[in-house]
Amino acid sequence: MQLDSKVPAGPLEKKWDRHRFELKLINPANKRKFDIIVVGTGLAGASASATLAELGYNVKTFCIQDSPRRAHSIAAQGGINAAKNYPGDGDSIWRLFYDTIKGGDFRAREANVYRLAQISNHIIDQCVAQGVPFAREYGGLLANRSFGGAQVSRTFYARGQTGQQLLLGAYGALMRQVHAGKVQLFPRHEMLDLVLVDGNARGIVTRDLISGRVESHAAHAVVLATGGYGNIYFLSTNGNSGNVTATWRAYKKGAFFANPSFVQIHPTCIPVHGTYQSKLTLMSESLRNDGRVWVPKNPGDKRAPNDIPDSERDYYLERKYPSFGNLVPRDVASRNAKAVCDEGRGVGPTGYAVYLDFRDAIKRDGREVIRKKYGNLFQMYERITGEDPYETPMMIYPAVHYVMGGLWVDYNLMSTIPGLFVLGEANFSDHGANRLGASALMQGLADGYFIIPYTIGGYLAGTLLSDVKEDHPAFKEAEKAVAEKISRLLSIKGRRTVNDFHRELGRLLWNNCGMSRNDADMQEAKKKIPQLREEFWENVTVPGTPGEFNQVLEKAGRVADFLEFAELMVEDALQRRESCGCHFNEAYQTEDNEALRNDETCCYVSTWQFNGDGKEPTFHEEPLVFENVELIQRSYK
Amino acid sequence: MSKSINLTLKIWRQKGPDDKGRIETYELKDVSTDLSFLEMLDVLNERLMLEGKEPVAFDHDCREGICGMCGSVVNGIPHGPEKGTTLCQLHMRHFKDGETLVIEPFRARAFKVIKDLVVDRSAMDEIIKAGGYISVNTGGAPEANTIPISPDVAERAMDAAACIGCGACVAACPNASAMLFVGAKISHLALLPQGKPEAARRALSMQRKMDELGFGNCGNERECEAVCPKEISITNIARLNREYIKASFGYQEDL
Ligand SMILES: Cc1cc2nc3c(=O)[nH]c(=O)nc-3n(C[C@H](O)[C@H](O)[C@H](O)COP(=O)(O)OP(=O)(O)OC[C@H]3O[C@@H](n4cnc5c(N)ncnc54)[C@H](O)[C@@H]3O)c2cc1C
Ligand code: SF4
Ligand code: FES
Numbered sequence: 050m051q052l053d054s055k056v057p058a059g060p061l062e063k064k065w066d067r068h069r070f071e072l073k074l075i076n077p078a079n080k081r082k083f084d085i086i087v088v089g090t091g092l093a094g095a096s097a098s099a100t101l102a103e104l105g106y107n108v109k110t111f112c113i114q115d116s117p118r119r120a121h122s123i124a125a126q127g128g129i130n131a132a133k134n135y136p137g138d139g140d141s142i143w144r145l146f147y148d149t150i151k152g153g154d155f156r157a158r159e160a161n162v163y164r165l166a167q168i169s170n171h172i173i174d175q176c177v178a179q180g181v182p183f184a185r186e187y188g189g190l191l192a193n194r195s196f197g198g199a200q201v202s203r204t205f206y207a208r209g210q211t212g213q214q215l216l217l218g219a220y221g222a223l224m225r226q227v228h229a230g231k232v233q234l235f236p237r238h239e240m241l242d243l244v245l246v247d248g249n250a251r252g253i254v255t256r257d258l259i260s261g262r263v264e265s266h267a268a269h270a271v272v273l274a275t276g277g278y279g280n281i282y283f284l285s286t287n288g289n290s291g292n293v294t295a296t297w298r299a300y301k302k303g304a305f306f307a308n309p310s311f312v313q314i315h316p317t318c319i320p321v322h323g324t325y326q327s328k329l330t331l332m333s334e335s336l337r338n339d340g341r342v343w344v345p346k347n348p349g350d351k352r353a354p355n356d357i358p359d360s361e362r363d364y365y366l367e368r369k370y371p372s373f374g375n376l377v378p379r380d381v382a383s384r385n386a387k388a389v390c391d392e393g394r395g396v397g398p399t400g401y402a403v404y405l406d407f408r409d410a411i412k413r414d415g416r417e418v419i420r421k422k423y424g425n426l427f428q429m430y431e432r433i434t435g436e437d438p439y440e441t442p443m444m445i446y447p448a449v450h451y452v453m454g455g456l457w458v459d460y461n462l463m464s465t466i467p468g469l470f471v472l473g474e475a476n477f478s479d480h481g482a483n484r485l486g487a488s489a490l491m492q493g494l495a496d497g498y499f500i501i502p503y504t505i506g507g508y509l510a511g512t513l514l515s516d517v518k519e520d521h522p523a524f525k526e527a528e529k530a531v532a533e534k535i536s537r538l539l540s541i542k543g544r545r546t547v548n549d550f551h552r553e554l555g556r557l558l559w560n561n562c563g564m565s566r567n568d569a570d571m572q573e574a575k576k577k578i579p580q581l582r583e584e585f586w587e588n589v590t591v592p593g594t595p596g597e598f599n600q601v602l603e604k605a606g607r608v609a610d611f612l613e614f615a616e617l618m619v620e621d622a623l624q625r626r627e628s629c630g631c632h633f634n635e636a637y638q639t640e641d642n643e644a645l646r647n648d649e650t651c652c653y654v655s656t657w658q659f660n661g662d663g664k665e666p667t668f669h670e671e672p673l674v675f676e677n678v679e680l681i682q683r684s685y686k
Numbered sequence: 687m688s689k690s691i692n693l694t695l696k697i698w699r700q701k702g703p704d705d706k707g708r709i710e711t712y713e714l715k716d717v718s719t720d721l722s723f724l725e726m727l728d729v730l731n732e733r734l735m736l737e738g739k740e741p742v743a744f745d746h747d748c749r750e751g752i753c754g755m756c757g758s759v760v761n762g763i764p765h766g767p768e769k770g771t772t773l774c775q776l777h778m779r780h781f782k783d784g785e786t787l788v789i790e791p792f793r794a795r796a797f798k799v800i801k802d803l804v805v806d807r808s809a810m811d812e813i814i815k816a817g818g819y820i821s822v823n824t825g826g827a828p829e830a831n832t833i834p835i836s837p838d839v840a841e842r843a844m845d846a847a848a849c850i851g852c853g854a855c856v857a858a859c860p861n862a863s864a865m866l867f868v869g870a871k872i873s874h875l876a877l878l879p880q881g882k883p884e885a886a887r888r889a890l891s892m893q894r895k896m897d898e899l900g901f902g903n904c905g906n907e908r909e910c911e912a913v914c915p916k917e918i919s920i921t922n923i924a925r926l927n928r929e930y931i932k933a934s935f936g937y938q939e940d941l
Pocket of ligand 3: 745746747748749750751752753754755756757772773774775
């Protein structure tokens, strides 16, 4: 099968305009004849639901949590990028496009990324109109900061709660449409399967998490905005309910999975401390603007940080990358932290941490200035660790944070299943092998507010769809499969808890397919994952019954899917014979241990097609063509 | 630094909305003081499941103090004894060896118990649905910098907008009033120029919805402010009242 990205012809700057003009339109009066299912209420899902309903479509919106406002997007701290160039420091749509492409190590599609940069400015206008309380300058205009390895100040922020405020804006827009009767909301509903009729996506099967009822919902098109699968590692910065289930079920129905092994590790998280820890907390990257990263020069130096004189400290990022220093991109910062810890120079009780030190910034600017900038983050750190970062340096370590992989989509954000659209972190499209800070929020909102409303119309106008209702046999069949899986999980009654399996899978992936990878470790993981999966299906314990509120059952289903997906992830990592962005294969590195890309043979999106349980998936590649930028080696020296 | 403590947990167990519910007692040994409160419940649940018993149901997601999903009453206080903290951000180092903890769901007429510590807070979404937003369609918004807003105003709007919708204020209030929550939303939007055109309409419809759903009125007990994990100020209730009165006199449209 030839993957058709449907990228429009013509110059980069004109592609989106031209495409919008060429897309077929639906008469406003006819829009109400179409039903659209949106799964997910994060930035991508909430914005899509609201906008599609404003246009006149009938929308049914689903999420796992008790309220759309609790989607994981709420947790984003740092900010959202746009190419407004308000500070006049040389930014432009072109530069935002270029930074994003380069930051992703040239493994994203040019046309998509350019469109993202174009739309970024409208997002800020839209959010301001909704009342998002972005930070302001004295004169009343919007304030910007620099963030995540960018040399211009293009990040808009609302204290350390940008994701929260953007999501509350989108949630408000969504609730307005619920009030207007154009969106029907289904909180505490989990999508457990996708339903195809005549090869088109025509609905979903869900479980009502309160009553346990398995239900079908039919529509003319399905939009997945179900977020990322970083939780596969057990410990990550993601909310606890994050999962791969919706996209994995779609994969099994024929949607191709793209770049599943591209996982971003965030350099500034609070380190792991114990076995029962359930999540890793991110410390905003903005801390790297003033904090200096260091470890002792000598391995095994157990002195308290403040007793180690400057001459015996190694400010390794400043030493190795003089022009970017502590602000190098995430993959570079993360890998270097791991390297110094592997040398035995890590700090803290586990030896897997480095210092992020504000001593010099406090000396330079005074405590008050630092408190103003980072007060809430310092408080959060102290709350979790019990240590005061004004007095002793913070300890940080990299953690799984974001996934660049997801379902493959074309320029219209449609998957290989006609009528199945995928938005936000759930798709693979805009970030390549590494994501720069403040760009996921931008992508989620671009997809939901400004892209899907056009492209879904093009699909619906150009496709002849039969009348399909929930009593169609395809729904009954899917419901049956879902119910069977649930009763199987409940009948095992083994001796290991779901979390125990999840923890083991996470540890295996972190060690063997994590921040840096080699073939031997990955081969080992490939052997062990099926064994663990087998044990899961023989020895897991899931208490309770299907017809009730049952959190362990929910979790068990998600872990079961993680156990299948993990194998594809490792397969994909093995397949890619290069290092790029966050995907670092130890066999491919430069003399000074930087990622060594192979543009000759690996300049593609790797995509996978499901062939049935127990069968090898088929590999397809979408070649990436760069007409407008030159592929250069990323260097931050 | 890390150490271990032993605890007695008295936890509200209720199978479903129609079950009467009761307190059950569990002894939990060797709890690391580095754990968060929810991680401590995880440890209990792992143990219960291995003993073939049903784990305690409790709501949570981000475990970072921002999604608003967690929340139980610990020793009589929603989100527990630490000030300005959600339950997920409460750590066991704040408890003493040998302590007894009573853990119950948020109680209010409008919050039905779903199971154990999980309650239905959808009434709060209902209030937002009634008008807790600015009515603007997507596309065609004016250039963002055409509306200057003083940083002080933006800061005050942000103070109010920081509400995470957890419902602790309702659970703490003797009248089960949602006015801190509603006041926070009203203030956030009324302070900003973008929110002004429909301020009156919003105040009336949100207030009306709140009454209709069975939330009580503010009696100035200030319990809400005391437990709010985001330290939302009670002055927001004063602003809500002012907006409501202004709207009642000046606004004619039939809602
Ligand atoms: C701690 C943290 C900080 C971050 N900070 C930033 C930042 O500063 N800037 C930035 O640009 N990005 C940041 N990110 C990344 C960014 O927040 C996410 O990538 C983005 O919010 C994802 O949005 P989304 O809409 O795609 O998905 P999500 O917000 O994850 O929403 C997923 C939705 O899908 C629903 N769902 C999932 N599965 C199912 C199912 N099977 N059935 C029904 N519903 C389902 C969920 O209920 C939820 O509503 C951060 C991420 C983290 C973890
Ligand atoms: S006002 Fe405070 S206590 Fe009430 S819902 Fe908001 S954050 Fe929770
Ligand atoms: S779990 Fe999100 S606020 Fe506690």
